[in-house]
Structure formats: structure tokens, C-alpha cells
Amino acid sequence: MDLTSILEYQNIDKALYNLEQTLENGVWKNMLPKLNQTAKNSQNKSSQLEGQAAAVLKEMEELKKTIDATKKHGKDILKSDPETMSSEQIEQALLKKDRVTSNLIALDKRLTRLAENINQILAEFNSTVKIYNDAKLQYQQIKAKQDRELAEAQPKINELKAKLDLLSKKINPKTLEFYKARRADKIFPVFVELIGNSCGRCRMELSASALSKLKSEQTLICENCRRVIYYIK
Ligand SMILES: [Zn+2]
Numbered sequence: 001m002d003l004t005s006i007l008e009y010q011n012i013d014k015a016l017y018n019l020e021q022t023l024e025n026g027v028w029k030n031m032l033p034k035l036n037q038t039a040k041n042s043q044n045k046s047s048q049l050e051g052q053a054a055a056v057l058k059e060m061e062e063l064k065k066t067i068d069a070t071k072k073h074g075k076d077i078l079k080s081d082p083e084t085m086s087s088e089q090i091e092q093a094l095l096k097k098d099r100v101t102s103n104l105i106a107l108d109k110r111l112t113r114l115a116e117n118i119n120q121i122l123a124e125f126n127s128t129v130k131i132y133n134d135a136k137l138q139y140q141q142i143k144a145k146q147d148r149e150l151a152e153a154q155p156k157i158n159e160l161k162a163k164l165d166l167l168s169k170k171i172n173p174k175t176l177e178f179y180k181a182r183r184a185d186k187i188f189p190v191f192v193e194l195i196g197n198s199c200g201r202c203r204m205e206l207s208a209s210a211l212s213k214l215k216s217e218q219t220l221i222c223e224n225c226r227r228v229i230y231y232i233k
Pocket of ligand 1: 199200201202203204222223224225226227
């Protein structure tokens, strides 16, 4: 097996691999999904708050109707002419009036609480919208940075790929296919040198029989890290 070409290929590919890794593992790797999640969460939360606000507003409307009806009832009690009423009837009317008044006080308190509730929901809604907008803006900025770096690296990527293309013609197709499959699984480098009696990557020591097989066949797949150990005399 002619190792020269595939090793040369791997050497150029190393630059490409490193470049790809740098681009892939930039600040965006964790940030973009995180910001996306933040935006989604705040969107869910704001629609939840909208639902809450609608329910409270509806309750307030009902309450206002009750208050109006109670007020009207209070006025009706006072409409009767005291001249035509017995003292007992007057006493009854005054008692009713008192009940209506305390009822109204309680209803007003409830209305105030609901208004406070609405204000809280509104404040929370506003801060949720702010979180959403901030996350969206930050997402756009980081995405733009990623796009810029990708665009900047593109000429270098193209250059390396052209070199690899040219070199690939000298390599046995099966060897290249094997190499590319490993590379796609991010097993890199694919070919590693024998160091001492061990795999140059994972340092697993080879048995005597594996070692003699490697020395006669020039390559051997490492049982531990699945890379190709090569031996050059
Ligand atoms: Zn190994």
C-alpha cells in the first residue's frame, strides 16, 4: 500500500479539519441554540400572560357590572318616600342600605386588587417582551459574526479542497472511501504512526502478533480507537 499520497492528503486535510472545527466551535455553538430557546420561552410566556390578562379583564368587567347593579339597588332603597313608611319599614330600609354600602366597599376592594393584578401582569409582560427582543438581537449579532467568519474562511476552504481533489486522484479509491467515512465520523486523524509498540493516537500497546502483522502489512486497524496504525520501515 502506497502510504505517501494518503498521508500527504491527510496532512492537507488536517488544516481543513482544524478550520472546520474552529468555525463549528465558535461562540455561536452554544449561544445560538441557547438564545433561540430563550426567545421561544419568552414567546410562550408572553402568550400565557396575555391569557391571564384577558381572564382578569373579564373578571373586572363582571365585577363592574355587579358594582353598578349594587349601586342601583342602593338608590332604589332610598327612592321610597319615608313619609309613607312605617318606622319599622324605615329601619328595614336603613339596614338594607348599610348592607349595600358594606357590599360596595368589599366589591371596590376586589376591583382594586384586580387592577393591581393587571398591572403586575403588564409589567411582567413588558419585561418578557424585553427578554425576547434582547435575545433576538443578540442572536442576529452572533449569527452575523458566524456568517462573516464563514465567508472569510471560504477562500482558504476552497483552496484546501482543490488541493485535496487533485491529490485524491493518486489515491486508491477504496482507501480514500475508508478515509472519508472515518473523517465524516470525526475520527481524525485517520492514519496514525506506530510509536514504539503502541498506537500513535490512543497509545494502546499492540500484541506481538498484531505488531508482526502490522510490520508485514504496513497498516493495521487499532482495536481500541479504530484508527489506522501505519508502519514505515
Ligand atoms: Zn488507537
